[in-house]
Amino acid sequence: QSALTQPRSVSGSPGQSVTISCSGTSNDVGGYNYVSWYQRHPGKAPQLLIYDISERPSWVPDRFSGSRSVNTASLTISGLQAEDEADYYCCSYAGSYTLMFGGGTNLTVL
Amino acid sequence: QLQLQESGPGLVKPSDTLSLTCSVSGVSISSNRYYWGWIRQSPGKGLEWIGIIYYTGTTYYNPSLESRVSISLDTSKNHFSLRLTSVTAADSAVYFCASEHTLVVGARNWFFDLWGRGTLVTVSS
Numbered sequence: 001q002s003a004l005t006q007p008r009s010v011s012g013s014p015g016q017s018v019t020i021s022c023s024g025t026s027n028d029v030g031g032y033n034y035v036s037w038y039q040r041h042p043g044k045a046p047q048l049l050i051y052d053i054s055e056r057p058s059w060v061p062d063r064f065s066g067s068r069s070v071n072t073a074s075l076t077i078s079g080l081q082a083e084d085e086a087d088y089y090c091c092s093y094a095g096s097y098t099l100m101f102g103g104g105t106n107l108t109v110l
Numbered sequence: 111q112l113q114l115q116e117s118g119p120g121l122v123k124p125s126d127t128l129s130l131t132c133s134v135s136g137v138s139i140s141s142n143r144y145y146w147g148w149i150r151q152s153p154g155k156g157l158e159w160i161g162i163i164y165y166t167g168t169t170y171y172n173p174s175l176e177s178r179v180s181i182s183l184d185t186s187k188n189h190f191s192l193r194l195t196s197v198t199a200a201d202s203a204v205y206f207c208a209s210e211h212t213l214v215v216g217a218r219n220w221f222f223d224l225w226g227r228g229t230l231v232t233v234s235s
Contacts, residue, residue, distance in 0.1 A: 003156050036221035038157075045225040046157075046206065057223070089157050093220040097170040101149070103156035 004029065004090055004102035011108040017078040020105045022090030023071060028100055030071035034093035037066055037075045041086045049088075050075060077107070085109045112136040114207050114226035122201075122233050128194040132207030132226060139188050140165050145210040146190045147222060148181060150203040158203075162210070163190060197233045204228040 005023040012018040022029065022037075029035055037050040048057055050066035053073060065076045073092070077084055090102040118130035130148075137144060147162035161171035163181045171179050178195045194201060208222035 003158075006156075032220075034220035038222075038225075043227070045227045046208075046222075047225070048221060048223050051219065051221040051223075091157070091159075091221065096173075097218075098172060099159040099220065101157035101159060 004092060004100055006088075006090060006102040006105045008103075009106045009108065011110055012077075012080045013110045014080050014082065016080050017076060018080060018107065020075045020077075020088050020090075020107070022073040022075070022092075022102050024073070024092055024100070025071050028071075028092040028094040029068065029073050029090075031095070032093045035066065035068060035073040036091045037064075037073075038089045038091065039084075039086050040089065046089065080109055082109050112209060112211075112224055114209060114224060116205060116207050116226045116229040118205075118229060118231065120230055120232060122197055122231060123235050124198055124233055125196055128192070128197050128201060128231055128233070130192045130205055130207075130229065130231070131189050132191070133187075133189045134209075135188070137209075138185075139183055139190055140185050142215045143212055145212065145218070146181075146183070147208045147210060148192045149206045149208060149222070149225075151206070151228070152200070152203040157206075160192065160194075160205075164216075199233050202231060202233045204230050 035053045038046040040046040053068045054066040088105045094100040113135045115133045122128045148160040163169045180193045206228045208225040
């Protein structure tokens with residue numbers, strides 16, 4: 001199993017939108033509707049942002065949205081805020097009852 | 111309210127066995143509505159799924175770790191545990207426990223809705 005591919009870092013100014021990609025294959029991201037996204041602030045527990053590609057838990061602001069095109073999933077954060085500065089990880093079901101995570105993306109709010 | 115807390119030695123010697131515990135409060139680990147999992151993050155790297163266990167004792171592991179890993183439940187203490195044998199420096203990481211809450215008994219959601227804060231384990235002599 002190889003990790004899903006994410007950009008190491010992205011940045012944006014407050015109020016702008018940023019998109020983080022998560023590239024996989026037809027055996028994971030493209031093959032199942034089970035892509036999730038997590039946010040982690042340093043020293044804190046990861047928090048679920050998106051599940052099932054684009055579903056959002058009730059406690060997550062609608063500034064966060066998810067999508068998928070073929071084998072690449074994306075997380076878009078609109079109306080960037082300072083508190084969005086964190087690491088973001090994608091995750092996908094990869095068959096045979098296994099999960100695979102991405103390498104993580106560090107978001108900097110300029 | 112469900113809470114998870116990892117605990118265990120912060121330092122393990124090479125070739126030894128790493129043992130960690132995740133204490134669960136707010137929910138019984140015998141519930142048929144939860145799966146309990148472990149994930150780790152090595153320094154400078156992304157998250158790595160280790161494995162998961164259901165209240166029946168059924169386990170699923172990352173194929174890359176399967177020969178060395180085991181996850182178990184202790185219902186008397188309401189915690190679940192991770193054992194990783196023959197560790198090397200590559201196993202140094204922050205280890206997280208997490209829960210997967212399913213609305214349908216036995217069904218899988220394939221995402222973790224709650225995580226612990228993690229515990230750092232360093233493998234060194």
